[in-house]
Structures are given as structure tokens and as C-alpha cells.
Amino acid sequence: MKRVKLAEIAHARSGDKGDGSNVGLIAYSDRGFELIAREVTVERVKAHFGKICLGEVDRYEIPNLRALNFILHDSLGGGGTESLKTDAQGKTHGMGLLEMEIEVPENFVR
Amino acid sequence: MTKTIRIGNGQGFWGDSIDAPIRLLRGGPIDYITMDYLAEVTMSIMQRQKLKNAERGYAHDFVAFIDKVLPELVERNVKVIANAGGVNPEACQRALMKVAEKHGIEGLKVAIVTGDDILHRLEEFRGKGEALANMDTGEGLFDAEREILSANVYMPTHGIVEALDQGAQIVVTGRSTDPGLVLAPLIHEFGWDWQDWDKLALGTVAGHILECGAQCTGGNFTNWREVPGMDDIGYPIVEASDNGEFVVTKHERQGGLVTVDTVSEQLLYEMGDPQNYITPDCVADFSTIQLEDLGDDRVRVFGVKGKPSTDFLKVSISYLNGYKAVGQLTVSGPEAYDKAVKCAEILWKRLEHAGYTYHEPMTEYLGVGVCHEGIVENLAAPEVILRVGVKDPDRAKVDRFGKEIAPLVTSGPPGVTGFAGGRPKAAEIVAYWPALLRKELIDVHVKVEEV
Numbered sequence: 001m002k003r004v005k006l007a008e009i010a011h012a013r014s015g016d017k018g019d020g021s022n023v024g025l026i027a028y029s030d031r032g033f034e035l036i037a038r039e040v041t042v043e044r045v046k047a048h049f050g051k052i053c054l055g056e057v058d059r060y061e062i063p064n065l066r067a068l069n070f071i072l073h074d075s076l077g078g079g080g081t082e083s084l085k086t087d088a089q090g091k092t093h094g095m096g097l098l099e100m101e102i103e104v105p106e107n108f109v110r
Numbered sequence: 111m112t113k114t115i116r117i118g119n120g121q122g123f124w125g126d127s128i129d130a131p132i133r134l135l136r137g138g139p140i141d142y143i144t145m146d147y148l149a150e151v152t153m154s155i156m157q158r159q160k161l162k163n164a165e166r167g168y169a170h171d172f173v174a175f176i177d178k179v180l181p182e183l184v185e186r187n188v189k190v191i192a193n194a195g196g197v198n199p200e201a202c203q204r205a206l207m208k209v210a211e212k213h214g215i216e217g218l219k220v221a222i223v224t225g226d227d228i229l230h231r232l233e234e235f236r237g238k239g240e241a242l243a244n245m246d247t248g249e250g251l252f253d254a255e256r257e258i259l260s261a262n263v264y265m266p267t268h269g270i271v272e273a274l275d276q277g278a279q280i281v282v283t284g285r286s287t288d289p290g291l292v293l294a295p296l297i298h299e300f301g302w303d304w305q306d307w308d309k310l311a312l313g314t315v316a317g318h319i320l321e322c323g324a325q326c327t328g329g330n331f332t333n334w335r336e337v338p339g340m341d342d343i344g345y346p347i348v349e350a351s352d353n354g355e356f357v358v359t360k361h362e363r364q365g366g367l368v369t370v371d372t373v374s375e376q377l378l379y380e381m382g383d384p385q386n387y388i389t390p391d392c393v394a395d396f397s398t399i400q401l402e403d404l405g406d407d408r409v410r411v412f413g414v415k416g417k418p419s420t421d422f423l424k425v426s427i428s429y430l431n432g433y434k435a436v437g438q439l440t441v442s443g444p445e446a447y448d449k450a451v452k453c454a455e456i457l458w459k460r461l462e463h464a465g466y467t468y469h470e471p472m473t474e475y476l477g478v479g480v481c482h483e484g485i486v487e488n489l490a491a492p493e494v495i496l497r498v499g500v501k502d503p504d505r506a507k508v509d510r511f512g513k514e515i516a517p518l519v520t521s522g523p524p525g526v527t528g529f530a531g532g533r534p535k536a537a538e539i540v541a542y543w544p545a546l547l548r549k550e551l552i553d554v555h556v557k558v559e560e561v
Contacts, residue, residue, distance in 0.1 A: 011332035024378025051484030
């Protein structure tokens with residue numbers, strides 16, 4: 001096994017959902033989707049965004065798009081116009097998720 | 111012969127490129143141009159404009175766009191659908207008619223779709239026992255005194271279709287859904303049934319892909335190095351025949367990239383439960399969407415399934431919720447981060463000495479890893495921007511905070527600069543209140559005018 005960043009396996013986009021953000025994580029291949037579906041759990045995402053996401057994390061699987069969708073509740077400091085944060089809309093959370101490292105088989109290529 | 115129509119979106123949000131719709135019009139074949147002008151709090155700004163001047167309160171940029179291109183639109187019979195009406199679609203229609211007269215155009219039909227503005231009906235709904243409870247917190251709208259600035263319903267798409275059926279070339283709405291701007295011409299052209307949930311869902315997915323403009327043609331794309339010609343990025347086009355599928359593309363000679371990857375990213379943008387994407391018209395199931403790369407910036411979308419619409423409409427209410435101010439200083443090295451931390455400590459202590467404390471004051475150190483706090487950090491950054499902010503119901507308290515930033519340049523650690531633009535002043539916080547309302551309480555009105 002080797003450790004790689006999610007950026008090697010998937011691409012992502014994020015945006016706001018009230019006071020939370022949504023992060024879509026999309027694998028480049030079917031094999032990549034199996035890996036992210038297994039490794040990128042609610043618990044791991046919550047821990048990864050520990051300083052950003054103060055609420056719960058919801059997770060949805062969308063196999064037809066080889067994608068996972070995460071809702072990071074309470075992660076925008078009030079959200080929309082009420083937030084004082086630089087990233088009041090969670091636009092950067094997708095790129096942040098791609099920094100996560102997971103274990104993949106030694107011979108894995110995206 | 112199979113009829114194929116091309117619908118492009120030339121405006122993804124209030125403040126998007128003013129040249130994009132013109133490039134969409136002139137860059138190649140197009141039948142419909144849709145334009146989205148309304149962010150969640152845009153309506154409150156427009157209500158204020160209308161209060162000052164009864165002929166304002168809509169998107170002026172839209173009228174300027176029409177003025178620039180109207181003869182061309184008429185000559186090529188390109189239809190335009192925009193939610194540019196804001197809180198004053200009637201005034202927007204009058205302005206558009208004047209533009210048409212100025213250009214000496216005859217026979218042009220301009221329609222407005224209204225009924226979404228319920229600011230004047232809130233008391234009526236209160237009397238009927240409607241709670242308009244906040245969808246996020248559950249709190250009732252009328253449970254506390256609030257200074258409500260605007261209240262609009264996300265309208266079903268029927269009104270736009272009716273306007274097109276009546277021959278309107280320009281359709282202006284108040285608050286409509288973003289996908290509805292694209293769904294409407296598909297229903298109008300292909301005569302889809304209002305109970306044909308799969309087709310309504312297909313058109314809704316088309317609208318969702320287009321609604322953020324260049325975000326599906328290579329903008330905001332993870333693999334940005336792969337995107338050619340971003341300076342000339344093409345805005346998205348949906349090409350559809352009545353065969354249960356459509357193709358996402360862009361004008362051939364413009365920049366950008368349309369692939370399964372760029373389209374997938376946009377499909378997931380602002381997504382909640384993928385199996386229940388709720389609009390006033392249907393519930394689309396995004397777990398049924400199939401994508402296929404056709405090459406040459408063309409992606410086929412098919413297999414979309416839908417479910418019946420719900421009995422409710424979403425309401426977007428904005429209200430005044432106190433004041434805020436944000437200011438910043440640039441702190442140079444050596445030890446930029448440590449000095450910035452010291453500056454913040456001094457700032458908050460000085461305010462406390464003066465008798466001012468704030469609920470959850472904000473302190474950010476831009477440059478060391480604010481966006482990805484706790485994920486990627488670099489405390490050794492050669493310079494750091496200290497960004498601080500407060501909010502409070504008391505305007506004077508917020509203004510007082512703004513006066514405490516500049517003194518740090520001369521009375522704090524060395525090498526602090528970048529205080530420009532004067533003291534930050536308290537700005538109103540216009541907050542957003544999402545709620546649901548029973549569908550039968552709302553009527554759609556369509557008014558077509560002809561020059």
C-alpha cells in the first residue's frame with residue numbers, strides 16, 4: 001500500500017448550502033470511485049475539516065457520476081452575508097478535501 | 111426534420127461578466143439566451159432602490175445589454191429570458207419598451223412574469239396561520255420583531271412558458287428558479303406535459319448545468335492547467351432535440367473546456383441530497399444522470415429521471431440583522447505570523463480596555479492557511495495579512511472597532527503596513543431567511559406588451 005493525496009484520484013468542487021458547505025468529490029476512474037467510497041468516510045472528512053466544520057457531516061454516494069457529496073454543516077461562520085470569514089461560501093473547501101491522504105494499493109494509477 | 115434548439119446562459123450571477131452575453135450572441139448559432147441576475151440578497155438592495163425611486167429596483171445591466179444588441183436579437187430572432195425584473199419588473203418592462211422604440215423596432219413583444227413578490231402579503235399569510243418557519247433553524251418568521259426588507263417566492267416555470275407561448279421575444283421575471291430559465295424554452299419548444307416528470311427533470315438538469323455560467327466550461331475547474339483560452343472562455347450552451355437527452359457545449363471558436371469532468375463538477379455544485387433536487391416544477395434525481403464525452407467540447411446528458419413536484423414553494427426573505435465591519439493590516443517579516451498574532455492580541459485588548467467586547471470576534475491570518483485551516487498551514491510565511499472583524503446589533507460599537515486598527519501601525523510591532531481605504535465603517539447585515547409556503551397561495555401573472 002502507499003499513501004496518496006485525494007488529488008491523485010479525484011477532482012472536486014464546493015459551494016455554500018446555508019451555513020454549511022457542500023463538497024463534491026469525483027473520482028477519475030471506476031477503481032478510484034471504489035477507493036474513495038471505501039476510504040473517504042464521514043468520520044475522516046469531519047476530522048480533516050476539524051478546524052473548519054463545527055457541525056455534522058452528511059455523505060451521499062452518486063455512483064453514476066463516480067462521486068461523493070459531503071455537506072459540512074456549520075462551516076461558514078454564519079454563512080452568506082452574515083459571515084465575517086474570507087471564504088464565507090465554502091468555495092475553497094473542495095480544494096481542501098483534495099489534500100486528504102488515503103491508502104491505495106501500490107500498483108494504483110488514477 | 112428533427113428540431114434542435116440551442117440555449118446559452120450568458121450571466122451566471124449578479125456581477126458576472128458584462129461581455130459574456132454579447133459573446134454568446136455573436137460567437138455562433140444560438141436560439142435562446144438566459145441570464146441570471148439574482149443572488150439571495152439582491153432583492154433587498156433592489157427594494158431599497160425602489161423605495162427611493164419608483165422606476166428603479168431591477169437589473170439596469172440587463173436593459174443596457176438589450177440596448178446594445180436589440181437590432182441583432184430581432185434580426186436573428188434570438189429570445190432572451192432573464193430574472194432581471196428584481197422587485198420592479200413593470201419598470202424594467204417600461205425601460206425595455208423605450209429601448210425598442212429608440213431603435214425603431216416594431217412588433218417586438220416583451221413580457222413580464224410576476225406574482226413572486228410577497229412583501230406586501232406577509233401580514234395576510236400571518237393571518238392565515240402560515241409560520242414561514244426558517245428552513246435551517248425552524249424558528250417562525252413572526253416569532254420575533256424583524257425588519258424585513260424583501261420577500262420573494264421562487265416561482266414555478268409556467269409563467270415563462272406562457273409568455274413564450276404568447277410570442278414574447280424578451281421575458282423578464284422577478285424571482286424565478288435558475289434552472290427554470292432553461293427549462294421554460296424546452297417546454298415551450300417541445301410542448302412537454304407538466305406531469306412528464308422525467309422530461310421536466312431533464313430540463314431542470316440542463317438548467318442546473320448552465321446556471322453558473324462558465325463553471326461548466328472550464329471555470330473553477332480542478333485541473334485548471336488543462337483549460338485553454340480562459341481569457342476568452344465560452345459560456346455554456348445546451349443543444350436539445352425532443353429525444354430525452356441533450357448535449358452541453360460552447361461556441362467552437364471560444365476558449366474553455368467541456369468534458370465529463372467539467373460538467374460533473376458543476377452537477378455537484380451546491381448539491382444537497384442528489385436524489386431529491388427540489389424545484390417548484392419537479393423533483394430531479396441526480397443519481398440517474400448519465401454522461402458521455404462526445405469529444406470536441408461536447409458532453410451528452412441522458413437517462414435523467416424525475417418525480418412529482420412538492421406542494422410547497424420556497425420563499426427567500428431578507429431582513430436586517432445588525433451590523434458588521436472588517437478591516438485588515440499587512441504584517442511583514444521577519445516573524446510575520448508571530449507579529450500578526452501580537453497585533454491581534456493588542457487590538458482586542460485595547461478594545462476591551464475601552465469597554466468594548468464583541469460576540470465571536472473574527473481574527474484571520476491570511477497567508478498562513480486560512481482557507482484550509484488545520485489542513486495546510488505555513489506559519490513561516492514571509493508576510494501575513496491580519497484580517498479582523500466584528501458584528502453587533504449596535505452600530506456605534508461596530509464603528510468603534512473600526513477606529514482601533516490604524517493605530518497598530520505606529521503603536522504595535524514593527525513593519526506593519528497596508529492600512530488603506532480609511533477606517534472600516536459599520537455596514538448593515540442583510541440576512542437571508544429561507545422558508546416554505548403552500549403553492550396554492552401564489553398566483554403567476556404574465557403581462558405581454560408589444561411595440
